Amino acid sequence: MLKSIHSIVSREYLGSWGKKKGRFYWRSLAWILAVSSLPGMISGFILYWVGDTRIERELHQLHASQIEKRAQNVDDQFAYLELSLAHWAFDPKFNGDLKDVNFNSAYQQAWDISKTLMVMQGSHPLAKKVELYLQRPKPVVFNPEYNLLLNQEAILPYVKNLSPVKEFFWTNWIQTPIEEPTSANVDLTLVHKLYGGSPEPFGALIVHLNRDKIINLLQTLTPYDQGETFLLEHNGNIFVSANNSPESMKFEGALKEKVRSLPVGHGSFLYKWGKDTYAVSYGNLSRIGEAWTYVSAVPVDAITAPVIFLSKLLMGVSLLLLILVGLLSWIASKRIHSPVDRLVRLFSSDTAAGDQENDEFGIIETNWHHLTRESKALQNKLEEQLPHMKESFLLQLFRGYLYSYSEQELIDRMEHFGWTVDQHQFLTVYIHLTGFSNLEGRFSQGDEGLVTFVAANIIQEFSLKRFEQADLINFHDMTIGMLVVASEDHPYTQNLREFTEEITQAINLILKMQVVVAISRSSSSIASIPDSFEQAIQALSYRKFENQNQMIDLEQLGETEVSYELRYPFQLEREIIQKMRTGEQEEAVVAVKAFLKALQENNALEIDVQTAMLTLLGSIHHAIMLSGVNPGRIYKDLNMFDELSQIREPDQMSKWFDLKVIQPYIREMEARSDYENKRMVERLMIYMQEQYMTELSLDQCAEQFGTNSYYLSRTFKRVVGKNFIDYLTELRLEKAKELLSDTEWKINEVAERVGYQHSYFNRIFKKQEGVTPTHYREISKNQ
Template identity: 45%
Template sequence: MESWLTYKKSDPTLKRVFYRKIWSIILLITSIQGLFIGLAIYWVAKENIGNELLRLHRNQIVQRAENIDDQFAYLEMMFAHWAFDPKFDDKLKNLDFRYKYEQILDLYRTLLVMEGNHPLIQGVELYLNTPRPFIINKNIYVYLEDQSDISRYQHLLQQKKPMFWTEGFRHKTLQDDETAITVVNHIPGGSSEPIGFITASLNKERMVKLLKTLTPYNEGSTFLMPRDGSWIISGNEEKNDDLVDALRAKLAQNENQPDAFLFNYNNVAYSVSYGQFSRLGTTWIYVSAAPLTAVTKPVIFISQIFLVVSFGGLMLALVLSWLASHRLYSPIDRLVRLLKRERGGDQRSDNKDEFEWIEGQWTRMAQESRSLRNRLEDHLPIVRESFIHQFVQGYQFALNEEEIAERLSQYGWDLSGRLFVILIVQLSGLSNLNGRFSPGDEGLLTFAAANIAKELAEQNFEQFHVLNFHDLSIALLVAVPSEMPVKETRKHLRGFAEQLMEMIHRILKMRISLSISKMTQHIKQIPFLLEESRQALSYRNLSDENQVIDQEELNISDPSNAFYYPLALEKEIIRCIQRGSEDDAVKLIGRFLQELSDKCLHEVTVQHAMLQLLGGILHTLMQSGVNTMKIYEGANLFEQLVSHKEKADLLRWFQNQVIEPIIRELISKQDYHLKQMVDKTVVMLKERYMMTDLSLEYCADQFGTSPYTLSRVFKQITGTNFIDYLSNLRIERAKDLLLGSDMKITDIADRVGYQNNYFTRVFKKYEGITPGQFRERYRSG
């Protein structure tokens, strides 16, 4: 304010002209335009916002309906899995319910687990038709005697579908006059001759609460029913109110209604949204009706506020524009003082006003800006590399098609009449390079491969970009002319891919898998092409050194993709781990991998089988009481396993990260027992060393363990292997007899558990001389 007063005293005429202009402009900007905007908002935005709220309301209903559909789908999937549980197989035909109490208790616990697995389930019941009709649930297990009950249950058993929904069935877990929506699943799963079924009844109260989520405004109505209308569940307090009946009649009149429409009932307009759930071959229909007043009520209130505020703003603008003109010079003065300070106190000349002086300073800064722009152009390649890298990997998803095209055009891409294709190169076999490269050189190898790809691409394509992921994989984004025939383009791409593989393999000596994506003219689809190409690499043929995977020719349903799993080998591996036989377990895992490679030609099937093997090992350990979280320190083994692609890496990872920690844990638990076993073995050797049939196998049988385990533990505790310990014991005893008696050497050999010829060889091996020479030397000495 002080600076403004100073300027007013020095040049009052300039202030008056400037003041009138600014006052007029501010008045026009703040009042007239604000009034027009307020009216436009009231008359135009009212309708648009109302429609947008209706659309959001309908989308909200669809999302909540999808959530309900997901809950039913999860219940069906969970129930289907239980039908294949070993507890419900054909062995139940011969179950004696009077004496097999533990098995009955196990079935009872399983039913309780099933009932608690989903919040919508009210009760689970098992029905067996053989040898006598029998039911079991959380309340009772009893034979059925009433013929009407037997007929009801057998009617469900005779249904052709192995799994289906029903509504009129009365469970023993419910009241006599109560029915519930029920899912029925025949057991055993997949059998053409079921012996019974499992049923799960839904809790009506929870179903009603779930349906109420489809009416977010707590007004209107919502209900669920099958297409034939045989039953209905309403989210209202009254099940069959007039609005529900009217909506059902409306839907029955025209089944081709759109999924959302307006419906007038009792002078009230409702926004109606409905859809369908496909449930095990039947169709369920959900309907949600909300009054339009509940949806659009906030819009009317806000529009009125806009109008009032606009008129109030008109009056306020008159006052504020007058005040603003008095203070307008303050920022101009601050700008002048700031520029003077930045320019080292440069003073404007007397024949220039502030704006002329600011213009001169602006010209000077523009020159500096051009200089900075030139420096920025020098860094443009780095910026272009960063943008394309982020865009191809999906990090620029917020940009639309036109914005991405504009950015690429700025970076020199000609996008007119172009198709885009992604090529991904995956290097493998680093562990087989025999010292040429080592772990940690992945970035160097990827850099070399990217340079080779760039050099070769320059000879084949006009527009391309190489992306280096620094993890033994690179990608090429290629733009090809759209007027070129598709077959010819694919042929050219495949030829380039084979040439690139041959060159990388010849220089780096590594195996290459290359995936060629489909072509697209939409730039926004490029990140999806990259992801699909990465997934296609999992279908590489393990029997080939190098391979090109063309997604146009990839057939996922090929019989060679069928899943194979050597279950017998898994059981042998687990038994070896439980015995502590690390070497045997590793060998069996190697056999497991080899058998998978022979049977399953694609990486994805081998990977799934190895994940299942890991899960089987961990499951068995947990059943045995082993704390796997403690052994592996909370590491995600499944995530680590997926990162290994080669057989050698998989085998090494299983040995170092899975088998060895387990063996160490098992050994630590057995240390005390094993030490006692070794102590007893030493005592046995000292007492029975003269037995000719005394051996490692004999001692292992005495203590109920394997020769391998006894040998390993004996060496670990005594520091000497079993054979050397026994031999030293016998030789020392033989030396005592040679020096302290006149027994013949053959008798001494027999006394210490050796045959004569073998005794002489062993004695000379340990002492360096024969038994006779030993006696003669020490007696003569």
């Protein structure tokens, strides 16, 4: 069969063009045609001949099930109405006293009855009207208004329709009994007689149903636009019909006889009427004292219409699919052969057409061996570049750029680069070189990369001797990172300490620099290496700020190592700010160096020194703003705090303050037009700091500086931001607090030292500080 398909396609459709193709092309085309068309034809036959019958049967079953459910809904509607009327009939308003009530005088009771009937009428969707009939010599009816029946013509419908002896029953209420019953004068009605404790009824509650709503309810039993539905009484009479046309009445009469001939219960059958076949479903509806039978007849064509359409559609689609399969097979064969053809052309562009027809894969195989040899040569070159790729991977791992990789993916990549990670733990080491500023003469500014390169080679040499797996990253900024992969079964602490001592001694000897080594906590997870490395970097903040060799092991770092108390030199801070305000650059730089020296006492940590220097920078910024100058304009909106936090050596910090903070500020101040006034205020402030213990006054100071008190007061307020007396009070109280904290002098002696009388000193101190001098001294000593 495949050979015949091959020959037909080749001869009839492709002609001479087909001679350019090889054997692989024609075989693939024949197989694709066979594989794609035969299953479709078989499945199409099965779907048409088997699926059509199955679907039609399922639709009939679904239709019967729907009719039963909808019939149950109809039954529930009637049952709810019966239950509601039975409940209403025993309402106290409808007791036996009604037969003797004179409603002409008891109008309130008549109004209550009318309201109750209106509520009853609105409580059920099928109810059209609810009436109360009272049997008297002069009968009364509420519908819902009170009416007195005075003539026989009005009384006759109630007498005729209430004649059955049943207490609770359904009936077709004939409005005019003397006329022939029709749909226009007959209502489906539910009646409940009222006895009120007597053997004979004195009246009745009558519920007239809305015929249109009843018909709509019955039409739900025919879910299609075609068909008939009706209800049969127990005696076989048609109680209610959804269609009263003459043709429908004939069909309903014949169908009624057929249903009565069947066993009592529910079921379904096919019924032939004229040219149409109907699917008939019937069943019982149990009502008060009797049983109704519902009958629903729907043309079979209406039920199976989707199946007929589906069959035609399936035939059309199958034909189109067959055509499409042929077209797609031809396209697929060309696409399948296309890469083979490209490979053949790529391998041998000069090969003749006849060679291609023989066997395309022969040409591919010959050239494949050639490519394999070239691939091995490239692999060798790749292995030569592997160390550089390994270093690049380690750098990305340290920096946290591989956060999107899972743990298993990281393990696979590390094993690919030659690491052994199974049952191993990981440590990161961060090495920082200090003392570069002390190497003037040997190295110049900008040689940091060269120094780091030399140190990295020294560290690499020692790491190969100490560790089985240790790899370095040179950051070229006086810092080096290292990853150590150690076995979980072997301790590493002593080995690391000896390694640290070796590299420290070597770098001290060769480079004349100091080494700070930070070692992270061990981890068994590769994904946690970036965090461990970041912790090692942050651990440098715990180094002693002096340039000395140190090792910081995070495994052993604890609170006991921070056992000193850093004292912030406030006096030197004020001196630095004062020197800057008066334009004394060299003196300000000297004060900065003294400030750093004071911080370095007691083996201060780097983190504390940096924090203190950042505080100093903040105080300088604050003082600049108080003097009316915008720091952003002076420092060109640079992030000064970030720059300062990157500096780790004292000399570099003092140089940075000189170049980046002090000089720009003094240049700005010298350029301002009111600089002389500010210099006068600064000199006044210096004078006040020297003479605060004397009886200073604004007039005295104005005379001292050759100006008047008004001008001096206004200038002082504009420059300092405070008036003269407030600044003098703050100055004296600051000095007083220092004496209270640092000396044992009596309170009156402290008051005299800062220029106050004892009694006034106590009042002003408590007013400004909120506590008395004695209490302040106690608080200061307890801190």
